[in-house]
Amino acid sequence: MEIKAIGIDLAKESFQVYGIDAQNKVVIDKKLNRSNFKVFMSRRPISRIYMEACSGAHYWARLFKSYGHEVKLIAPHRVKPFVGHQKNDRNDARGIVEAGLRPEARFVGAKSLWQQDLQSLHKVRDLKLKHQVALINQIRGLMSEYGVILPKTHSKFKTLMVETLEDGENGLSPLIRDECGRLFKDYLVVSDRINEVEEKIKAIAKESEFVKRAEREVKGVGYLVASRFLASIGDVGAFRNGREVSAWLGLVPRQHSTGGRTRLGRISKHGDSELRKFIVQGARAATIAAMRKKDFDWDHEKIHRLSEQKGFNVASVAVANRNVRRMFAILNKLSVVQ
Missing domain, CATH: 3.30.420.140 (YqgF/RNase H-like domain)
Known part of the structure; x- marks a missing residue:
């Protein structure tokens, strides 16, 4: 049968x-x-x-x-x-x-074991980052009720938090000083855990030819963005071209056309929202760098011109779209997911 x-x-x-x-x-x-x-x-x-x-x-x-x-x-x-x-x-x-x-059926590329390992590391990092933000917000909120205002940035927060806990005349009660001290210890433990996970991701990324080339050739892409892209894409053969990868990540305009009239709206935001966030944030950094440079290469000049014409956010998403296509081209040239 x-x-x-x-x-x-x-x-x-x-x-x-x-x-x-x-x-x-x-x-x-x-x-x-x-x-x-x-x-x-x-x-x-x-x-x-x-x-x-x-x-x-x-x-x-x-x-x-x-x-x-x-x-x-x-x-x-x-x-x-x-x-x-x-x-x-x-x-x-x-x-x-x-x-x-169905003849028009589209499929998801199955991930290899090491791709799942790498993606799992990124998910652990995401979870720990949420814990870190929750702890710092809780400490800042509690301290503000006693007239102690702490900065948002992690480096300044750590320094001032130590000074605040050691200052016996800042109006904190012994109970709150003890509880905030315990929360600060939790914060430090979580921060160390984030560093450990990032070191594991970096060790894997160093062995990947794709990550090395993406860091070198694509502006706004570092080892975190490149490794997350590599872990998420699965089988590169599931995509025919770079535009399909951009559409998979929701970086192409949403279409609502009828009666022969083409109407394009904002980006569709389909797919992996965390990966898209990473890529767009990297693209924003690349756009800022391009706008600050005085001696333009071709890429910087194009980004600068687009930013002036369409605005910073539109330019950043356009750079993100371009970066996705370039990463796909690199991965496709290597012909096999490492």
Whole structure:
């Protein structure tokens, strides 16, 4: 029995498997637990498997590829129109198959193990940065209630915080002084943890030819931006050109055209918001540097002119769009994700 396609609705402990043959007849319709699911898929003849790009999907994609299957991941929002009125596991699995078999179907590149490791490090860093900001805001808020105003910048905050805790005549009660001291210790621990994670990311980035070239050739891109881009993009072969990568990251205008009239609005902001934020912030830094330089090269002159015509923010997003395309071109030239 030849199986044309298998759709799988993933969960942590329950898996719905839905398969059709060449005549589009249902030949597999099973719900399995985790242990049985692995055994079942290992015994299947080589097939094309479709799954939503959700939690755990990249792990299952690597596992199924090791069994010899061809695996395609689909973004959840592309599956939703095919689920139907009633959402359940079976309808989800059937909708995944229907979405995957569409001629215009677009797929998500499956990540390798080291790409997931690198992306996980960035997520840990994001979490610790949020903790760091929460702690500094809590300390500043508590101190301000007692007439002590602390600066926002981390270096100045650390210096003045030490002085404030040692000053016995600044109006802080012993209780609040003790509690703020404990919060400050937590802040220092989190800051050290951020530095540790950044060192791990830097060590990985140093071994990547793509990161080295991106830092050298693309203005506004450092090891954090380049490594995050490399970890997020998955399989570079999933994109036909740089514009598709920009669209994937939401850096192209949102279109609302009708009646032959083209209407372009603000950027769509699709995709990975954290990666987009990193790229845009780097582009803003590059735009500021271009505006300050007196001796322009071609890139700086173009950025400066665009900034004068369209404004700083539009110019920064345009630089971000260009940087994404350049990073894709570098990665595509290297021909293989390292």
